[in-house]
Amino acid sequence: MQINLFGLAPWVVFFPLLGLVINLLVGKTLGEKFSGGIASLAVGASFVVSVLLALSLAGDPQMHYVRLGDWITAGPLSVGWVFRVDTLAVTMMLVVSGVGTLIHVYSIGYMHHDVRHNGDPGRYTRFFVYLNLFIAAMMVLVSADNFLMMFVGWEGVGLCSYLLIGFWFEKGADGIGNARAAKKAFIVNRIGDFGLLIALFLIFATFGSLQYDEVFAKVMQISAINSPVIVLITLFMLLAVTGKSAQVPLYVWLPDAMAGPTPVSALIHAATMVTAGVYLVTRSNPLYSAAPAAQAVVAWVGAATALFAATIAVAQADIKKVLAYSTISQLGYMVAAVGMGAYAAGMFHLVTHSFFKALLFLAAGSVILGMEHGEDATQHAAQRRAGKGSKKQQQARAKEQFVQGALVFDAEHDEQFDPQDMWNMGGLRERQPVTFWVYLIGALALAGIFPLSGFFSKDEILGEAFRLQPGIFWVLLVAAFLTAFYIGRQVCLVFLGKPRTEGASRSRENPSVILVPLVILAALAAFGGAINLPGVQSLEHWLEHTIANLEPGQFSLLLAGGALLVAGMGLLVAWAVYGQAPLAKAQPDPLRRALGPLYIALEHKWWVDELYDRIIVRPYKGLAAFLSSGVDMGVIDYLGDALARLTASLADALRRLQTGLVRMYALAFLFGAVVVLAFLAFSR
């Protein structure tokens, strides 16, 4: 049965836009349930449209497009608002809207608690406005038919990332930490955007058009006459990819972005925005196929990032930071895959990763909620024991809590209680069982254990790597071991053993609005491998309609078994160190003694942030200070001031002429008359 609903394509963008406009206008007055409901409905509708588009494509897999109108027509440049429906775009749409809907529903419950915890219930609606704006922008990105429209979406998701990371802009370290993290994300992304812009300029200059098909049709012909420019284009695009998809060297914003609320981390920084870079490379595959040198660079950047981030994740103490570095590492896998030309493998991992990483982040959010609840309960208990304390003490405590946000004072030990610190957790398996089981599924999927989705997607990447670039294969294999290790470490520290703080011991399971999306995501993470099983390769065949130079995936039992063994070893080592003899609060990380100075380096993220601060940020700030006070105020303002002063002194001098004496004026008349007469008399 042939369904032909391609005309619906713009609605993937319009539904979220509609949702956000409604929320802007009436959301706050109509209450939390309305805001959350409308936003989730909007994204849900977008998902339905994506499904319909997918079904339409199933019958007729050629590229279709829906043209809404012209945007720019200036000389040779002609760019329009054109929505492209092909298998690649629809895959991305399904992931974004599907996972997005689940996260919206989850956020209804999560933000209800979070706005109260942070003391500003009125901000609830704003969160959903931003989330819908993000979905709209991401949809524009993936459904664009030309590079410029894609860039609009690219910038839009960057903006939403900024808005959402800094959602609690007055909170964080020193009352400015979140705002600083948001600024960092935006600025680092901007560097990537610069790369993309240069690439777009080069594309237009070389190909005369920004429309995908027109550019890709000419690639062969251009690469015959001028192949270095294609290498340049692809390398500048790589800069954009390192920014958006958090690769080395521009990944530094992603761990800081964990300052945003957990649903934001799940949606934007795990499942969708960060995959935009991988999508860009996949979409531009004809360009990359014509520049093998650039492909190699992309692949190695991905592999290096995968390993580098995995090492850092091993020594982190914050539950979300581990997941952040894990995301960077897994993105490295995807980038390495598409860099090698294995686009289907990369996209497969993109899809499965969005499932299990969103699951992990949301489940971590559930854990954090439980910890916060436990801490509140502890404080109430302590207050009841100690008496309320004076009004002043209560007010001071309340004010402190408001500023510090997520950090809550531990009434017992009078130190800062971080509900995200894994060393404060432990034994949550009994307190939050559903969360434990879904988290376990997500963790095993991430580690790549058969038969969960992560196993198939990671194995396909490893298989391709072994066949195409063995060097990359070994790097990714080591990263796989570390992946299994750090996620095993996390599961053991958070869920096994006994609670290490009183707050953890009082945590409790969350309501269904939080748990149901988790369970759905767990099912997807568990069974998601079915979209591209070896032999059947459904996703690959689906994507072949769009991507010309797809490397066909080949399944090797030996390789799969070997990778499974490596992952299993990682989990085993983690269990041996952290799970077998669960640690009490005061005990240090056993890895600290085992690795010594290496552990310090890992804990400090290899001091990359400090390095950037030293060699880039400080000189830049110095330059900015010099230009601002030295050049701008010193020279330019000085010139303006000097001009004004000159005019004033001139006026002052001329003022002397105005004596007010009539006789002076009469003299002036006489003088003028003499001059005119003399002129008349002598000019004849």
Place this chain on the structure above:
Amino acid sequence: MVPISWYIGLSITLFTLGVMGILTRRNAIIIFMSLELMFNAANLAFVTFALYYHALSGQIFVFFVMAVAAAEVAVGLALMVAIFRTKGSIDVDQVSSLKG
């Protein structure tokens, strides 16, 4: 007849005296008198040319000058009266409010 330059010389002298009067005297009435002197110097020049070049228009123009001068003095003296009412004196040096 005497050479025309004598008459013109006289006219110039009278005019210069009038200018000096305007520039140096402080009393407004004296300034008006000097102004009248200047007018009459011009009148003398007109009449001289009318006589020596047989051009009647010079004589006619003198009437115009006298009429305008009279009107102007009327206005000027009225101004002086108004100023005297405000300032109590007609010393032109005191009319210097426009001093910048």
